[in-house]
């Protein structure tokens with residue numbers, strides 16, 4: 001079997017077309033969707049991520065306002081900026097680029113964001129809504145994974161889905177999204193034993209470890225016909241790679257995401273979608289679904 005490639009770049013471009021139309025509609029109703037980005041420090045990867053998010057916003061017609069703060073920014077200074085953006089009626093979404101420098105408590109800083117402007121879906125208020133099965137502002141990467149599964153008509157209901165990750169950014173929100181679609185979900189992590197015997201049973205394997213070469217999902221760890229979604233981003237000798245041994249696994253799986261070009265582009269597009277959801281909600285406008293399920 002040769003797996004069908006789940007093309008995140010193509011789907012992101014498709015979704016962008018619909019988002020552009022939505023921006024036009026919002027603007028015609030007097031709403032100017034605006035995303036504020038906050039970057040603390042000079043981490044090159046973070047700078048690149050913020051820049052790609054700002055470029056996506058520009059393509060779609062969302063205004064973005066970038067705030068760059070020095071590495072030594074204090075918690076008080078960052079809090080003051082976030083609170084200012086919370087009360088700025090022109091700003092619909094606030095993106096605090098992670099990771100923050102080590103002296104700043106990420107959880108404490110995230111909690112400063114008004115949940116209605118929390119377009120990364122990371123405040124405990126939005127995580128709590130997801131727990132109870134209702135949230136508009138869902139974390140972007142898990143949301144992007146779900147959109148990919150929907151687009152390729154992967155049946156999640158009654159599937160056995162294994163997630164290799166238990167972070168608040170990826171694994172935990174995905175768990176709730178999949179459970180909400182009636183999947184049987186198992187989460188694995190660094191303390192799980194005999195991981196291969198678990199992943200081998202899965203209809204869908206979603207991996208987000210990012211510890212190459214210590215962890216690689218190889219062909220013997222998936223069953224024939226499995227759907228394999230690779231969220232991870234490893235830099236190996238300057239090359240971007242996921243967790244999956246792509247050549248081996250793609251001969252066994254039915255569907256597979258590439259890295260790059262799989263989940264990554266969807267993450268950025270889902271941030272744009274969340275910004276529009278926040279903008280529409282703040283103006284009490286109803287948004288149509290972006291990707292028909």
Ligand code: NAP
Pocket residue numbers: 141164165166167168169170171188189190191192195208209210211214215231232233234263264265267
């Ligand atoms: P993280 O917080 O470090 O989570 C990594 C997870 O992998 C943890 O749950 C960890 O278990 C588990 N793990 C570590 N070693 C393992 C092993 N040997 N076997 C099984 N599980 C193991 O990182 P994250 O923020 O969730 O991100 C994970 C990966 O996804 C990274 O590569 C990141 O770059 C990528 N990512 C990509 C996107 C995108 O847009 N494509 C977005 C976000 C993240 P413990 O909990 O026990 O430590």
